[in-house]
Amino acid sequence: MDNIDLEVAAQWLSAGLRCELVTVLKTWGSSPRPPGSMLALCEDGRVIGSVSGGCIEDDLMERARREGLSRAQPAIVTYGMTAGEAYRFGLPCGGTIALAMEPLSAHSRIGELLQRVQAGELLARHLDLRTGDVTLGPALPGQSLQVSDAALVTLHGPRWRLLIIGAGQLSRFVAQIAQGMDYAVTLCDPREKYRNAWRVPGVELATGMPDDVVRAMRLDARSAVMALTHDPKLDDMVLMEALRSDAFYVGAIGSRLNNQRRRERLAEHFGLTAGQLDKLHGPIGLYIGSKTPPEIAISILAELTAVKNAVALPRAMRIAEAKADAGLTPGGETGALAGGEKPV
Structure with missing residues (x-):
């Protein structure tokens, strides 16, 4: 996700709106967007960023408008497990996407992340998928997305x-x-x-x-x-x-x-x-x-x-x-x- 998109998520939080950060963890078969792709989802149905060709975004927006955002901890959501679901969400035959759904709050350290990126730092953001705890640390230029059952590490830094x-x-x-x-x-x-x-x-x-x-x-x-x-x-x-x-x-x-x-x-x-x-x-x-x-x-x-x-x-x-x-x-x-x- 572009750091500008994260700024939008930070603005939603400042306005008192619930929002979630959605990250592509893994794909099987063909998929429109690679691992590490992100979007921010607001409780009123707005999104910024992309995790698919559009159909998954449409479903996430509809669910947010209909049900609101009530998660307290990160969760893993998978799309495309069945042929019918793959067809519904516009995924190629056999395509499956696993997404991390992270509820954002002041403890998510988005503001600090943005400040440090704007100061020229290249950062690794470590999300504990069980507790939602977030830590920030320096990243190497060649470092890439890291995913395990327990953690998600994403890279953020100055724009290319x-x-x-x-x-x-x-x-x-x-x-x-x-x-x-x-x-x-x-x-x-x-x-x-x-x-x-x-x-x-x-x-x-x-x-x-x-x-x-x-x-x-x-x-x-x-x-x-x-x-x-x-x-x-x-x-x-x-x-x-x-x-x-x-x-x-x-x-x-x-x-x-x-x-x-x-x-x-x-x-x-x-x-x-x-x-x-x-x-x-x-x-x-x-x-x-x-x-x-x-x-x-x-x-x-x-x-x-x-x-x-x-x-x-x-x-x-x-x-x-x-x-x-x-x-x-x-x-x-x-x-x-x-x-x-x-x-x-």
Whole structure:
């Protein structure tokens, strides 16, 4: 669940309303939402967040309106055990979802959780499923949801961040889609003529030089950077700083030949090591035949998501390898190619 959603739950509690936090514990077969997905449910039937494609939410809202929320302790509720129930709730054949239903109160420590997350902490929230007791403690960046018969441990922290360099058309589509993926997006472009015509609501606009912006943002393991200007003077500046940071993803637009020249410049003129250059994704994106800016944005964010989720991509999905296998020379590409590649 987004921390913004938890803020809504905290507002319900402050208003004296009963509410519950619902968490997907486990799924069997196909299911619309993965373990760890959350929603907050108010006694008046309102919900924020999601645990399914909508039908389970509808049932939870109807039950809340009809029966109210009266649980005093956490409970486990399962949907989809029978074929009829799976059909009713829109679950695929054999799909089953187990949910933790946690009544919220002042003892749930939601307010403290939000304050610490807003201060930049990455936290593990430990819920005792038998007593409802909650403890908060530091979490590791790679830590994931933990479920047992006795406890549920969920992870909460600062939003994933994306820094985009270059206020172009492609950047607009990348920013819009990334916001839908719950990234806090910052757009940096010191060129006034570009940024004056660039508007995406909800995106922070930085006008400083890219290397200064990277240092000011203090990129961490929940940060990603994309250099999308096609201007080496700007792209190289951000890459020399981003590749030295803890950012989990750093990518740059350009053809295979331009990316090879970029790597040589970064090593020769900026002193980046082979290990730091190995972090650079370029040509950026996945090889999906994308040609238009929206398609290229999808290919870029698909690669970002794979890296974020530690998914090893096959050779046929990586642009440089796929084009080499197809016999295309680095300088022979024509047209608007996948992953942001352009003719040299």
